Amino acid sequence: MSGDDLIESLEGIYHIQGRDFVDAGIVSSEVKKSLQGKGIPESIIRRIAVITFEAEINIISYAQQGTIQLFIEPDAVIIEANDMGPGIADIDLALQEGYSTADDSIRELGFGAGMGLCNIKKFSDIFELTSEVGQGTHLKSIVKLNG
Ligand SMILES: Nc1ncnc2c1ncn2[C@@H]1O[C@H](COP(=O)(O)OP(=O)(O)OP(=O)(O)O)[C@@H](O)[C@H]1O
Ligand SMILES: [Mg+2]
Structure with missing residues (x-):
């Protein structure tokens, strides 16, 4: 697929501010809204909603700022x-169930069980997580629409 095709399939770009727990969940509900009414099965929308929510909360919890991009392809x-x-620093460790570095302020809000990344992986057909310490994190999740 060429870069132009990918740009064509871009449905939305959402900005996320670190530590902004008041707005937590807004991006995943926007993404869910964008997917509804497009003939996408409800079970797939649910998986994407979980993936987006966990990615959104991780940016709010751990990063200064970030974006979530949604692409809808055929x-x-x-x-x-x-x-x-x-x-x-250690992606394999971060992907382990129950591993968390969440501080008290995050745990008080009910996050920090160490399940977000492994659930994103579980609900993705293709999952990529890369990171550069001191720079940031890149996550790509692909959910196939036909089987
Ligand atoms: N975007 C990110 N930037 C930096 N570190 C991250 C990021 N996302 C996850 N991590 C690290 O990976 C760990 C595991 O993340 P994961 O989402 O699986 O669990 P959690 O956020 O700690 O808890 P939960 O998602 O269950 O509320 C985090 O505790 C954090 O140390
Ligand atoms: Mg998390």
Whole structure:
């Protein structure tokens, strides 16, 4: 696929401010709204909503700021989350169930179970997580629309 095709399939770009817990969940509901009424099965929308929500909360919890981009292609939905932040030193460790560095302020809000990234991976057909320590984190999740 060429870059032009990808730009054509761009449905939305959402900006996320670090530590802005008041707005937590807005991006995932916007994404959900964008997917409704397009003939996408409800079960797939639910998976994408979870992926987006967990990515959104991670940016709010750990990064200074970031974006989530939503692409709708004929055969797949792509969610890309990019942030400027501390990055993740050990990606395998971060992907382990129950691993969390969430501080008390995050835990008080009910987050920090260490389940977000592994749930994103579980609900994705294709999952990519890369990071540069001190720079930020890039997450790409592809959910296929037909099987
Ligand atoms: N965007 C990010 N930038 C920096 N570190 C991150 C980012 N996303 C995740 N991490 C690190 O990976 C760990 C695991 O993330 P994960 O989302 O799986 O769990 P959590 O956020 O700690 O808890 P939960 O998602 O269950 O509320 C985090 O505690 C944090 O250390
Ligand atoms: Mg999380």
